[in-house]
Every structure is written in structure tokens, then in C-alpha cells.
Amino acid sequence: MSFHAHPDDEALLTAGTLARVTAEGHRAVIVVATSGAAGLAAANLTGTDLAERRLAELRRSAAVLGCARVECLGYDDSGMARAPAKAANAFAHADREEAAQRLARILREERADVLTIYDPAGGYGHPDHIRVHDVGVLAAQLAGTPVVLEATLDRRLLLRALRLVCFLPGVPRDFAPARFASAYTAPERLTHRVDVRRFSCLKRAAMAAHVSQAGGGSGLRTLAFLLRLPGPVFRWVLGHEWYVEHGRVAARPLLDDIFASLPRPS
Structure with a gap:
């Protein structure tokens, strides 16, 4: 099961892993905390219209990846820390126990072996992403899910790539290396490098x-x-997905199998 804050998050950090495990015959499920209604979009898409649109897009993404089920926990998008949404049911401020119980119910229904969440900083600090980590860790404990993987990026490789491209024409301002100096995960903490x-x-x-x-x-x-990148460049830039297994001591070589910690059938 892959737990995310908003529709489209699953595509950026875990889509390759989800496609790989479904191709290998495993059942994959996506759960989002919110519909992403506070996200940026075209001016004619706001509020309920945007929420419905984004959930429909999530279902299309899940179908492409071969996922068997998509669920939304029904919280409101909290917006960015610098521009919070004024939502009464914002996920960033949701009761952790209540939200974890909702997620744990789905984990039990699916008898999930692995849950993906985010790293403790929520990658780049988005309040909803931080809450995904906190809620996901507790939900896995409540449901007895044995493996929890924090989806992240290798910070050193990310900064190296940003320094190479940040001055090219058309590169988004959000790609400034200084913005990611302490984001995501230092390479020595990583446990998985999944080839996708x-x-x-x-x-x-x-x-x-x-x-x-x-x-x-x-x-x-x-x-x-990212979608404008030529195919070979896209494959090179986004061809691996990175995780820290919750509670596992990092070692080398990095693991390529998200199920490596599960007991093998005798």
C-alpha cells in the first residue's frame, strides 16, 4: 500500500515501484489523505471541481500502474506552509490517532505487507507530507504492517542534478538548489534504491x-x-526510487527489493 498526501504525489515518488510490483504479480493499493483541492491549477478549476478532477486523475494514474484499489481518507488539503489553506478539516492538523485508525482499517482489509509513506521531514517540508509520515507510522503499528518504507530522494544526487540544470532556460524557480539543501534524505541513511x-x-x-x-x-x-524531458533523460533522472525502511539500519549495497525484509517461504 502506498500512502500519499495528494493526487499526483504517487506518480512522482513511487509510480515506478508500484508499476514494478504489480508487474511482478503483487496487489498494489494507493491511499491519499486529501483530494488536493488547494493545489495550483488552471483558473477555471477551483474547490469541488478541482477536487473531483484530481481524484479522477489519480484513478487514471492508478490504472496505468496496475493498482487494484484507490482510496481517499477525506481530509482537506492543508496548502503549503507559506500559504496555508483555510480548511476546517485540514490534514496537517488532523487528530493523528483518528487518521491512523482510518488508514489502519484499510491496511487490515488489504493484509498489507508493506506501507510506503514519506520521510519525517515530508521531503521538502509540506505540512501534509509530514503528517503522512506521522500518521503512516502509527497506522502500521496499529495494523501490524511489518514493513514501512519512507519514500524519499537521495539528497546528494538531487542537489548535483539541480546545480547542473538550475540556470537553463525554462527551469522552474522551485528548482533552486538552496531550497533543497536539507530536504529529503542524506545518502548514508538510505536503505533502498529500487531500479524502475x-x-x-x-x-x-x-x-x-x-x-x-x-x-x-x-x-x-x-x-x-519533467514531462518535457526526452525519453532517455527521463529514464536516467527518474529511473530509480529511493526509500528508508523504518527501523532498519542502513547498509551497503542498497536493497532493490521492497519485500526484502519479509520472511521467505520455507
Whole structure:
């Protein structure tokens, strides 16, 4: 099961993993905390219209990846820390126990072996992403889910790539290296480097399903920029997905199998 804050988050950090595990015969489920109604989008998409649009896009993305089920916990999008949404039911401020019980119910129904969440900082500090980590850890404890993987990025590789491209024409301002100096995860803490290069076309299609998130705001959006990358470059940049297994001591080589910690059948 892959737990995310908003529709489109699943495509950016875990789509390749989801496509790979479904191709290997496993059942995959996506759960989002919110509909993403506070996200940037075209001016004619706001509120309920945007929420319905984004959930429909999520279902299309999940179908591309072969996922068997999509659920939304029904919380409101909290917005960014610098621009919070004024929502009474904002996920960032939700009762942790209540939200964890909702997620744990789905984990039990699915008898999930693995739950993906985010790292403790929520990657780049989005309040809803931080809450995904907190709620996900507790939900796994409540449901007895044995493996919890924090979806993240290798900070060193990310900063190296941003320094190479940040001055190119059309690169979003959000790609400034200074913004990510302490974001995501230092390489020595990583436990998994999952090779998803064979599934880069499916990952790209999952990202492309989120049409509403390719526009809106000022300048080129991150999703739109990544989708403009030529195929070989896309595969090179996004061909691996990174995780920290909750409670596991990092070691080398990094694991390529998200099920590696599960007992093997005798």
C-alpha cells in the first residue's frame, strides 16, 4: 500500500515501484489523505471541481500502474506552509490517532505487507507530507504492517542534478538548489534504491495523467518540466526510487527489493 498526501504525489515518488510490483504479480493499493483541492491549477478549476478532477486523475494514474484499489481518507488539503489553506478539516492538523485508525482499517482489509509513506521531514517540508509520515507510522503499528518504507530522494544526487540544470532556460524557480539543501534524505541513511527503469514509460504516463497539475501558478510547473524531458533523460533522472525502511539500519549495497525484509517461504 502506498500512502500519499495528494493526487499526483504517487506518480512522482513511487509510480515506478508500484508499476514494478504489480508487474511482478503483487496487489498494489494507493491511499491519499486529501483530494488536493488547494493545489495550483488552471483558473477555471477551483474547490469541488478541482477536487473531483484530481481524484479522477489519480484513478487514471492508478490504472496505468496496475493498482487494484484507490482510496481517499477525506481530509482537506492543508496548502503549503507559506500559504496555508483555510480548511476546517485540514490534514496537517488532523487528530493523528483518528487518521491512523482510518488508514489502519484499510491496511487490515488489504493484509498489507508493506506501507510506503514519506520521510519525517515530508521531503521538502509540506505540512501534509509530514503528517503522512506521522500518521503512516502509527497506522502500521496499529495494523501490524511489518514493513514501512519512507519514500524519499537521495539528497546528494538531487542537489548535483539541480546545480547542473538550475540556470537553463525554462527551469522552474522551485528548482533552486538552496531550497533543497536539507530536504529529503542524506545518502548514508538510505536503505533502498529500487531500479524502475524498465517501467519509466508507465511512470511517465502516470505523471501525465495529472493534467491539472501541469499548469496554474506562474512559470513552468515541476510536473510539466519533467514531462518535457526526452525519453532517455527521463529514464536516467527518474529511473530509480529511493526509500528508508523504518527501523532498519542502513547498509551497503542498497536493497532493490521492497519485500526484502519479509520472511521467505520455507
